[in-house]
Amino acid sequence: MDRERFEDFREKIEAADFEAGIPAEYQTIPQDTVNMLLLHSKTITxxxxxxxxLFQSTIADVPGASEIYEGGYITYSDKMKEKLLRIPNGIIDTHTxxxxxxxxEMAxxxxxxxxxxxxxxxxxxxxxxQLEGNRVGTVFIGVYDKDTDVVEVKEFHFEGSRNAIRRKAVISAFVLVQRIA
Known part of the structure; x- marks a missing residue:
C-alpha cells in the first residue's frame, strides 16, 4: 500500500464506526495479512x-496461523515493558x-x-x-522488519469507545504489517 492509499485508509478508519464490531469492509484484513505472511514464509510476533x-488473538483466529505465529507479549504497564521487552526506563520517561x-522499541x-x-x-x-498528556484515542503502532532492520511507526487518533479504539488499532496494525512484509 503506497503512502497516498495508506493516508486514505487512516482517514477512513479514524472516522469509521467500530462500536458494534469490525465493519464488513475491514473484516478480511487479518486473514489477508496472515495469508500474505504464509505466502512469504514470514513469522510474526x-x-x-x-x-x-487482541491483535494476537485475532491472528490466532485465522486457520493456519500457527505456521507464522507462536506468541508474543502483553505489556500493559510500563514495568512490564521494561522487564519483558527490555525497554530502557529513560525512553519511557523522556517520551511518555x-x-x-x-x-x-516494542516492535x-x-x-x-x-x-x-x-x-x-x-x-x-x-x-x-487521557494519559500523560495524550488524549483518548491516541495510538502509536510500530512494525519492525528483520530483513531491512527498519521500524515504521504511525500515529493514529481514533474516536469511539475503549473497545472501538482497540479494534481500530488492531485492524490498523494488520494494515501496517501488510505495508512492511
Whole structure:
C-alpha cells in the first residue's frame, strides 16, 4: 500500500464506526495479512499494550496461523515493558509511554527477543481519561522488519469507545504489517 492509499485508509478508519464490531469492509484484513505472511514464509510476533492481546488473538483466529505465529507479549504497564521487552526506563520517561519511540522499541524488541521476521508494537490511550498528556484515542503502532532492520511507526487518533479504539488499532496494525512484509 503506497503512502497516498495508506493516508486514505487512516482517514477512513479514524472516522469509521467500530462500536458494534469490525465493519464488513475491514473484516478480511487479518486473514489477508496472515495469508500474505504464509505466502512469504514470514513469522510474526507482537508486543501489545492498549490492545491487551487482541491483535494476537485475532491472528490466532485465522486457520493456519500457527505456521507464522507462536506468541508474543502483553505489556500493559510500563514495568512490564521494561522487564519483558527490555525497554530502557529513560525512553519511557523522556517520551511518555504513549509515543512513537516506545512503539518502535516494542516492535523491534519483540521481534529480536523471539527471533521473528516481523514485530508489531502498539501503545496508546483507550480511555476513559487521557494519559500523560495524550488524549483518548491516541495510538502509536510500530512494525519492525528483520530483513531491512527498519521500524515504521504511525500515529493514529481514533474516536469511539475503549473497545472501538482497540479494534481500530488492531485492524490498523494488520494494515501496517501488510505495508512492511
Amino acid at each position: 507482537a508486543a501489545e499494550s492498549v490492545t491487551a492481546g 509511554v504513549v509515543s512513537a519511540p516506545v512503539a518502535q 523491534e524488541s519483540t521481534a529480536k527477543l523471539l527471533d521473528k521476521d516481523i514485530g508489531m508494537g502498539v501503545t496508546g490511550v483507550a480511555g476513559p481519561e
